[in-house]
Amino acid sequence: MTIRYGVVGAGWISQIAFLPGVDVTGNSKTTALVSGNRDASERLAEFYDIEHTFTYDQYDEMLAADVVDAVYIALPNSMHADYAIRAAKAGKHVIVEKPLAISAAECRAMIEAAEAAGVYLMTAYRLHNEPGTVHALELIRSGAIGDPRVFSSVFSFQAGPDNHRLKASHWGGPLQDIGIYCVNAVRHIFADEPVEVTAVRNQTDDPRFSEVEETFAATMMFPKGRVAQFVASFGAEQLDTYRISGTEGDIAVECAYDFQSPTIVRLTRGAEVIEHVFEKTDQFAGQTAYFSDCITAGVAPEACGEEGLADVEILLALEEAVKTGTAQKIELDQRRRHPDATMVRRFAPTGRRLMV
Template identity: 60%
Template sequence: MKKIRYAVVGAGWISQIAFMPSIAQTGNSEMTAIVSGNPANARKLAEFYGIGQVYPYQRYDELLKSGLVDAVYIALPNSLHADYAIRAANAGIHALVEKPLAVTVAECEAMIAAAERNGVQLMTAYRLHTEPGTLEAIDMVRRGEIGEPRIFSSVFSFPVGAGNHRLKAEHWGGPLQDIGVYCINAVRHLFQAEPTEVIAAAASAPGDQRFAEVEEMVSATLRFPGDRLAHFTASFGADDLDQYRVIGTKGQIEVSPGFKFDRAMKIRLTSGGGTEEKSFPQYDHFSGQAHYFSDCILKGIRPEPDGGDGLADVAIMRAIEEAARTGRSQKISLPPRPSHPVKEMGRAFPMAEKRLML
């Protein structure tokens, strides 16, 4: 079987803990290069995973033209996503880009245009779009098991330590961008619609120096067509909580955990006076995501979580920021999504066990 050859661009925590361990078991993907600013760590990772080449960021364009890679996995700070993805596209290389796709709508549009112009695939790394439990939750709503979905409510929080890169304003860090994006993306596909208006507020604990550059937490309420409402809170200062609930006219589903990749998912359906719980194995989200993207490349199929999906979330987050800053509601105008995640996208890989953390 032909395998898609990946360069890992940015060999930090998410690459080490999740992406790099996941590739070996996909069967249709392999890693052939690492691009990193830490040559010592990169060489250790390359030896551990049997990766042939290590490049500094200054030689990224050289790598793209070398014929060694078919695709890049971009796990850089948010502010660098667009530049590295556009350079890859211009070299005829596909790009799997961590969320948020970029820091502005204009950057997202430039990334999408570059991919289309050069005939390559651009995918926003929404790993949950291939996770069977998430796909079952979406399908339960689609099948009408809770009637018409009317309310979405979610809290995603965990405490972040001082000095974490997520707390840097220069890279558009913060809880909204890092974890609130999961809540936004989830409700858009559960409701199968785009929001039309948002109100929001941001807050930080007085005197907590962790949040000198970004807010501790953001809460937003989104209005959707059909006068439906979605509310979420994303926090870097509160205790660990990861769940969402969808309430319809005939029942409700609760998904907990809802977004993280380090534990198995459970869905609780309450309808008709009874409650049913569905438990899923702990799947490797990153193996599923890489397998799906490689499959799209090999078959010439546009990935469902494409650049447009990432752009929509960036547009919504920018509107949330403005609503929180001004205290006024913000209108949102987005085209309908041409597709949503379906169960056929599911990938049921076991958790990878071989990993090296530096």
């Protein structure tokens, strides 16, 4: 069975990653494209053999037609809830780029809409289907480093001045755009939820950061005395890494969040060092294939709406910690599911893509 996707938003991530990835899955196909740029839509549609193109004003028309089974929403954060809820009400499955929405209330409305319609809502955590990430998690679960005690991470890159992630109106900023990767990673590494968070952010004269901070740094306290710290920055050179220190060793993961580089997992126990450089895979193809498998099998995806809601609640608590200068308590339901080997999907990267 082939699941038909409507791609909503033809920006950078759709062009460089999602559209190329869909074509290599074998169980998914892009059959509709929704964009505000008619010329770009037509060129992309011709290149990927996409039968239908629509403007944003025609979104409901697309949903009413029998041209897609699911939608992939890659719009600015502030638009996620509206487009996801409309799709769910029309009976379409929904995968939404992270963060799921800009408030807990919006996330819950999205979850409720999907449940009421009997469709699946998935938060686009592609790393849950990536072999290196899952390998690191399985090492921890096997006791390879004893009890994991400390998590530290840095995720940074130089943001372009026209990036919509620099707009406060879209709930942009390094915390929301890349800090969320660190938050999501440690929740599954510790297999637990944070109970208290603190944070700081900087202010610079760089005109790129007139609406959002350049750098956000956070400390998260977990049960059993575990501690996580991360730094997310739009003003430093590309770096994406995390390290977990346990009672009997440590695990370092490099190229931990980037979808264009192979993941490196290094296990250290005393003098023993075991490094595994994973073959580069198409992470968007893996994510899409997994979601299509879930739809076909009638099984809810692990990275469900509640998974996206949990991260949004943590981001909001971190923002409040910055604003007030005081630690914020958090109470979240425990996750019953975590990424595992059954969710991994491997596809060779494709060089066939069009950037317009």
